[in-house]
Amino acid sequence: MSIVPKETIEVIAQSIGIANLSPDVALALAPDVEYRLREIMQEAIKCMRHSKRTILTADDVDSALSLRNIEPLYGFASGDPLRFKRAVGHKDLFYIDDRDVDFKEVIDAPLPKAPLDTAVVAHWLAIEGVQPAIPENSPVEAIVAPSENKKSDNSKDDGLHVDLKLPVKHVLSRELQLYFDKITELTVTRPESILFKEALLSLAADSGIHPLVPYFSYFIADEVARSLHDLPILFALMRVVRSLLHNPHIHIEPYLHQLMPSIITCVVAKRLGSRIADSHWELRDFSANLAASVCRRYGHVYHNLQSRLTKTLINAFLDPSKALTQHYGAIQGLAALGPGVVRLLVLPNLEPYLQLLEPEMQLEKQKNEMKRKEAWRVYGALLCAAGKCLYDRLKLFPGLLSPPKHKVWRSNGKVATSTPNKRKPSAIHSMQQPPFKKMAVDGAIGTMQPIAMTTGSQGAEDRFPTQSSGTGMGQSSAAGQVSVEAFGGRRTPPGSAVLAQAWKEDLDAGHLLASLYQLFGEGVLSFIQPVEMSFFI
Amino acid sequence: MEEEEIQKAVAAYLRKKGFTNTELALQEEQNRVSFSSNSDHSVSRLENGPVRYSDGYSKLRLWAYSSLDLYKHELLRVLFPVYIHCFMDLVAGGHVHEARNFFHTFREDHESMHLRDLQKLEGILSPLHLEEIELSRSFRQNKFKIKMCEYSYDLLLQYLQKTQSFTMRGVINEHIDFEVSPGQPTSSSGDADFVTIEGRNNDLVRQINQKEIHWGVLEDSLEQHLERPVSDSEKAESANKELVLISVNSLIQKRPLDGGKQGIPVKMVKKDKLVNMVGKNVRSETSAVSVAPRVKPELTLPTTLVEVEQAILEDLRSRVQLNSLALPSISFYTFVNTCNRLNCSSISQDGSLVAGGFSDSSLKVVWDISKIGQLVKTSSLHGEKESAKNENLPATEEGKKPYTLFHGHSGPVYSATFSPFGEFLLSSSSDSTIRLWSTKLNTNLVCYKGHNYPVWDVQFSPVGHYFASSSHDRTARIWSMERIQPLRIMAGHLSDVDCVQWHANCNYIATGSSDKTVRLWDVQSGECVRIFIGHRSMILSLAMSPDGRYMASGDEDGTIMMWDLSSGRCVSPLVGHSSCVWTLAFSCEGTLLASGSADCTIKLWDVTASTRASRMESKSSSSNRLRLLKALPTKSTPVYTLQFSRRNLLFAAGALSKCS
Secondary structure, three states: OOOOOOOHHHHHHHHHOOOOOOHHHHHHHHHHHHHHHHHHHHHHHHHHOOOOOOOOHHHHHHHHHHOOOOOOOOOOOOOOOOOEEEOOOOOOOEEEOOOOOHHHHHOOOOOOOOHHHHHEEEEEEEEEOOOOOOOOOHHHHHHOHHHHHHHHHHHHHHOOOOOOOOOOOOOHHHHHHHHHHHHHHHHHHHOOOHHHHHHHOOOOOOOOOOHHHHHHHHHHHHHHHOOOOOHHHHHHHHHHHHHHHHHOOOOOOHHHHHHHHHHHHHHHHHOOOOOOOOOOHHHHHHHHHHHHHHEEEEEOOOHHHHHHHHHHHHHHHHHOOOOHHHHHHHHHHHHHOOOHHHHHHHHHHHHHHHHHHHHHOOOOOOHHHHHHHHHHHHHHHHHHHHHHHHHHHHHHOOHHOOOHHHHHHHHHHHHHHHHHHHHHHHHHHHHHHOOOOHHHHHHHHHHHHHHHHHHHHHHHHHHHHHHHHHHHHHHHHHHHHHHHHHHHHHOOOOHHHHHHHHHHHHHHHHHHHHHHHHHHHHHHHHOHHHHHHHHHO | OOOHHHHHHHHHHHHHHHHHHHHHHHHHHHHHHHHHHHHHHHHHHOOHHHHHHHEEEEEEEEHHHHHHHHHHHHHHHHHHHHHHHHHHHHOOOOOOHHHHHHHHHHHHHHHHHHHHHHHHHHHHOOOOHHOHHHHHHHHHHHHEEEEEEEHHOOOOOOHHHHHOHHHHHHHHHHHEEEEEEEEOOOOOHHHHHHHEEOOOOHHHHHHHHHOOOOOEOOOOOHHHHHOOOOOHHOOOHHHHHHHHHHHHHHHHHHOOOOHHHHHHHHHHHHHHHHHHHHHHHHOOOOHHHHOOEEEEEOOOOOOOEEEHHHHHHOOOOOOOOOOOOOOOOEEEEEEOOOOOEEEEEEEOOOOEEEEEEEEEEEEEEOOOOOHHHHOOOOOOHHOOOOOOOHOOOOOOHHOOOOEEEEEEOOOOOEEEOOOOOOEEEEEEOOOOOOEEEEEEOOOOEEEEEEEOOOOOEEEEOOOOOOOEEEEEEOOEEEOOOOOOOEEEEEEEOOOOOEEEEEEEOOEEEEEEEEEEEEEEEEOOOOEEEEEEOOOOEEEEEEEEEEOOEEEEEEOOOOEEEEEEEEOOEEEEOOOOOOOOOEEEEEOOOOEEEEEOOOOEEEEEHHHHHHHHHHHHHOOOOOOOOOOEEEEEEEEOOOOOOEEOOOOOOOEEEEEOOOOO
């Protein structure tokens, strides 16, 4: 009936040398013991209150005991909170974990640091009723006012986006902190090391790093903004992003908004890296692919993700005031999003843009070597994008187009090959060699560049006008006619609706090829599979 | 047949006259008679005594909970007293086991309102304990007073008649006083106020509270001189006064400390002179003070030195007016590295000295605040916004300790107080002594022994020289500095006296106690003149308004109550703090009340608005709550002390606590 069972009384009696305490006495004592205990605790609470505390300590119990003229309990006066242990086999029986202390250890241990002396520090809690925002005061504004602040900020100045965050406590394990520190350090200091590659692999595969994602995304955003001049770091950061995106265990969607700006920065920034020799083109390509992959993966969740990205890119592309490097990045970004995007957004603007680009590429008009080089790069990118688009269109009908090739190829082969060979055989060779893969095309353009440069410097002036207007024109129109003819001649019997549609599209493709050819010359031809090319030419 | 008719007539008569208790008693007796005569069933019921308590109570409870919503809350009020007394009856009857069961079965119902009482009663396990524990005695001896409307009362009576449970009826008859009011039941919001324990000394309390008290300010205060129109003093011839002044000065120097009233007229002349010098820029009025009546001091007051007086007048002239729109500046003194050992702190009137009492028996007076304090003060008064940089330069660079250590006590120091002009410091300790220290000489001057138990609180009177102390021995004592024996002993509280505070006119002291009451004592006669009942837990802090009309008290639960001294009623309860209210302070004009709490906030309350409201609509006490003007959180520093300087700068002190 009382909290103190009579067994306890018996045990205590035995411990102080009373061997045979009758059960009746124990039974009668138990309630009284409980009552006295409660009484002492109430006194102890009084002492606690007068010590202006809200936590009861062993000292309070001692003073309560001395108030009652009872000898205080010795041995509990240490400042540490007492450690209670649950007794085995009992639900609510606890005892104090009292370890044996080895004297030797105590003596050998170095002296602890002397505690700091009590001091008084003064500060303004309020000035005329208003709390000044000094470190001594609790950050009251952050807790109380965020909703109001946000509203007023948004309504007054939309340009300045104030991101107010509530002070949320977030526990990160020590291991994770170490991991994060290590990775960030590697990224910044040794992006070339093998260890970093290992780290990337770990980032891409580890399942336990989800708590770190916000820190990583913040780190990346921060670091990209900070080290725009440092190409290796940017590259390393993009690799980290790629690894994070690849990791199947983490849920990165909520942090995309923080990551995307960094990626896009790496695509279309005006200057990346500090030295001219830096291969920022590669970084742009890499980041463009990264952005495209994000779009592919999360486009269905964030339905406006792709539209926003393309808008950003097309703005960069169509703005003549932007640097050529930015144009290049934009084109690569759009190209990475797929041929459909290129066809819709790039091709319509191709002609005016090339007119703009043309003077930049010519030796006479653009004296700056760097600028000219850049212009050629852009040209290469455009060519590549358009070509891939074309290739994609044509690829739709491999079966349709296969049979009638040889004849046409032979008949037109002369026209197709003769003129280019005459002008710049080396260029054609180099462009026909590489396989039709995305990455490889970039590489091809890279290799093509110097050659084009050299040939361009020889006869850049006459090359384009003549080629596109003279032979090119004739050729493409001829090709178009031939294709129509070919279809009309041989493919009439199975004239189903599907075929008609395909035919129509094919016609479009034909026109596309024609116009592209008009603009690029036979550079485009390299994107057409031999079979199909043979069909068209 | 005849008998029945007579009974009916008697019952009708009783009902008509409103002798409800008598009626109940009669019916019960009748029932008992009839039962004992006609059945052995009742005998068996009486025998298994313990069961009928819990049976009866659970039935009553069920009935009360299933009653109409309109009357439910009133009927529920009956449950707690019945519950308590059933429990105590069971214990008294020796059915300890059943009492336990009963207690725990229904405990939850009352936990929200009466947790503290329940915790106390929980320990009662034998009839002996009932005698010993203070609370149960007060329950036993006193009656609960419950207000309810007529209809609810009728409902209850009907129920009791119908169920014929004598046990419940007996308990209700014995321990509850009903105050039946006609009309609609009261709203359920003010639930708590309606269950009050009033003693047999109920009348005594009423009687005490009807005693006359003179709550005005002293008639000869410096404020008054400041307010007095200049023209008054111009009448006197200045040359004449000049002469008097010289003689007065020499007189004052010679006169002993407790100089009598004969000195006063001379002093007044001198003060007029001072006011004259002050000139035109004297602030003309402070409305609150001008209302307050003047009273003569009952104690012989100590005199003040001319320089000190001049300093005070200077302070009063440059006082900042505070009201609900003009809030005070608060300078916060944080004790760091205290290891939870700081028990109390005190700040001198001008904020230049800060003392801390520690649980290791030491008293530390921090000196360097005087420099810092001046910086703070001047900068604030000159309107400079920020001087945080200056403050962060402690004097430790000089290699000395930034404080003076006072050793002398042999137990935790529970309270410390500076004399009004900062030259003395009093400290009280658990070694049951009070010590007087000189801040000029840095030494202990006197040790006052008188209390038998730890002295919880000590307070200097507003004029100095006298001080009051309160102790675990359930007394409060008045002392003067020059005598080692107390001048008065105030006995009457039923439990520890936890805090003490002087009235502005020094004629009264207020004491707050663990018995949940605040008492006001006449210093001259040593009589209790007011008892304030209403707090639900131990009282930790008290403050008196400067005009002497109101008193604020704060308790362990974070409730603050504002009392009107003349009526003895609670003006308005202030709810807002979530933990112990350690300290309270009125601003110098009495317009603001500042409260510091263990929940690490300082709250500022508007006094004028609430008291005005209460005067207009004095009946409906629930509507006028004191208006909370501002809550200022600290950085995990519970607020131990608050002190308004004469210029109305608020000083606060507390110990930084690492945890939380």
